[in-house]
Amino acid sequence: MTTTAERILDCAQALVQVRGYNGFSYADISAELAITKPSIHHHFPTKAALAEALIARYRQQFAAALQEVDDSAGSARQRLVDYAGLYAATFAQGGRICLCGVFAVDAESLPAEVRQATDGFFDDQRRWVAGVLAEAGVPAARTGAAAEAYLAALEGALLLARAHGQQPRDAGGPERDVIRSVAATLVDALA
Numbered sequence: 001m002t003t004t005a006e007r008i009l010d011c012a013q014a015l016v017q018v019r020g021y022n023g024f025s026y027a028d029i030s031a032e033l034a035i036t037k038p039s040i041h042h043h044f045p046t047k048a049a050l051a052e053a054l055i056a057r058y059r060q061q062f063a064a065a066l067q068e069v070d071d072s073a074g075s076a077r078q079r080l081v082d083y084a085g086l087y088a089a090t091f092a093q094g095g096r097i098c099l100c101g102v103f104a105v106d107a108e109s110l111p112a113e114v115r116q117a118t119d120g121f122f123d124d125q126r127r128w129v130a131g132v133l134a135e136a137g138v139p140a141a142r143t144g145a146a147a148e149a150y151l152a153a154l155e156g157a158l159l160l161a162r163a164h165g166q167q168p169r170d171a172g173g174p175e176r177d178v179i180r181s182v183a184a185t186l187v188d189a190l191a
Contacts, residue, residue, distance in 0.1 A: 005043040007033055013054055017096035021051060021106040021114070048111040051103070055117040058099045059124060062086070066128055076136035077184075080129070080150070084183030087154045091161055101155045125151055150186055157182045 002010075011032050015024035026037045026047070044050035069082045090096050100121040107115055129147040138146050 004035065004039065008035075008040055008043055008050070009054060009057060012050055013058070013099060014094070014096070016051075016054065016102055017090070017099055018094065020102050021047075022109055048114050051110070051114040052117050054099060055103070055114070055121055059121050062121070062124070076132050077188075079132050080136065081183050083129070083132075084154055087158055091158055095162055097158045097162065098155060101158065104155075122151065150183070153182050153186050 008029060011029050012024070015028055015032075026040045029035075029040055030037045040050075044053060065086050066083070069079050069086075072079065072082060074082060087098060090098055100118050103110060103114060103118040104122070107118070110118070126144070126147045129150050130143040133143045133146050133150070134140060
């Protein structure tokens with residue numbers, strides 16, 4: 001059975017990924033879950049504490065997903081394309097955008113601790129992507145910048161899908177192909 005704190009995190013994550021950090025309040029969570037705002041404050045005293053908990057959980061989920069990609073024993077190129085599938089699967093969940101991508105958009109209005117947690121997520125991603133790019137043959141002097149470009153392309157693909165009004169479908173739908181296509185094209189260009 002899901003705990004109240006987990007239900008709050010699930011609801012808050014869905015709201016953030018669709019509306020942004022500044023686009024939801026504890027009142028929205030209260031209404032969605034039919035619980036009182038004091039109950040939410042009991043688990044997460046501040047919105048910043050809630051955001052930090054969301055990012056910590058998201059980092060753990062992404063780390064587990066990256067481990068699955070690594071365990072697939074695919075080539076470096078295939079692992080980078082499979083990594084893009086994680087972004088496509090996010091969009092397939094009701095047009096959601098990467099949680100930390102949304103936080104990055106709102107960076108100027110975020111509390112410092114939430115900005116730091118967001119940076120931590122992207123540091124994790126940059127390190128993983130740079131390592132796989134190195135395996136794919138990208139020269140060491142270029143892996144950092146190439147990882148940044150790759151992540152920017154994936155985050156941008158999500159934003160463009162939303163901006164163009166693409167309807168999210170199951171994880172195997174056309175958006176997954178577009179995102180994987182962007183990823184494959186960029187990987188080929190970087191190598």
